[in-house]
Amino acid sequence: MNKEELVIAGFRDLFNKLVWLNKSKMEDSLKGYKSSEVHCIEYIGRNEDSNGTKLVESFYMTSGAISKMTKKLIKKGIIESYQKPDNKKEIYFRLTPQGKAIYEIHEELHKEFQERDKAVFEQVTEEQFDSMLSFVEKYSRHLDAEIKKLGADIKSESI
Amino acid sequence: MNKEELVIAGFRDLFNKLVWLNKSKMEDSLKGYKSSEVHCIEYIGRNEDSNGTKLVESFYMTSGAISKMTKKLIKKGIIESYQKPDNKKEIYFRLTPQGKAIYEIHEELHKEFQERDKAVFEQVTEEQFDSMLSFVEKYSRHLDAEIKKLGADIKSESI
């Protein structure tokens, strides 16, 4: 493996670990709420006027999955939907008081995770941070362009 | 968001994009084979004497899922199982000729992805690589320790 592969593989493994570990802790603290649900609550709590399409885009999930999840969360009384007077199509979501309570607990957990991993991040210098951030940005932009290309290809195929 | 969060969020988004994009390309080239199956073929092709437990550990999936997937792959004639004379419990897997063909195609794709992203990685200096790798290693070791703790907690709870 060359360094390029090492970096990618390393980060992949790191993320799998992080997701797995936080998921465990999360489902321990927020018993009864799945990590995907909490993730959704987090997003709706942070972003005013979230709707299905926004969730689809930022979760990289299908609209079917989103539709079901939001439906379930409404049934559970965690979120509620509303519409705007001048648009009869789009359906927006916001947290109910119960949802807000979960949101707060989640924020606390988040801080706990930061505390847990503080030792690692304290060793990272400003330069390292900036270097990683610039890498992420460049790579991300590059992939955006590739995704756009793919979209164009698909469209031209279907004609 | 502080830099710590930015890095984590940035990498998460980056990975989602990468997985999504490569998955699309992959399922385009390897029609009929799902990315999870190809992932499994890749692992078995690379690692001599893979068994269920190894797959569970490196995929962060449950043994139930692995059991089903391997069974399906055997049924499709992509992998085959074998045992060792001195152990009647462990079941190992290897690729069939058909599986090896898929493996080769996958390797080609992998190279194609590297080529696609070359422009990004060419801009990364040796120092940046080393810095990122050292970060990944440190963080990974830290999480390993935390996971170990969690395991101990679970065990002590159940007593």
Place this chain on the structure above:
DNA sequence: ATAGTTTTCCTTCCTTGTCAACAAAAATAA
């Protein structure tokens, strides 16, 4: 305005993964 087309948004069916309970072999202890 209105008829046709395209786009956007949302819901229903099928595949896949998880969880729980279990069985059998291997390792360890008594």
Place this chain on the structure above:
DNA sequence: TTATTTTTGTTGACAAGGAAGGAAAACTAT
């Protein structure tokens, strides 16, 4: 040796996510 514990893999019920399809809104050109 015999008994207990640990490891390894399997099966069935259930939940989560993706593909496909349908309905409403928005756009376009008469």
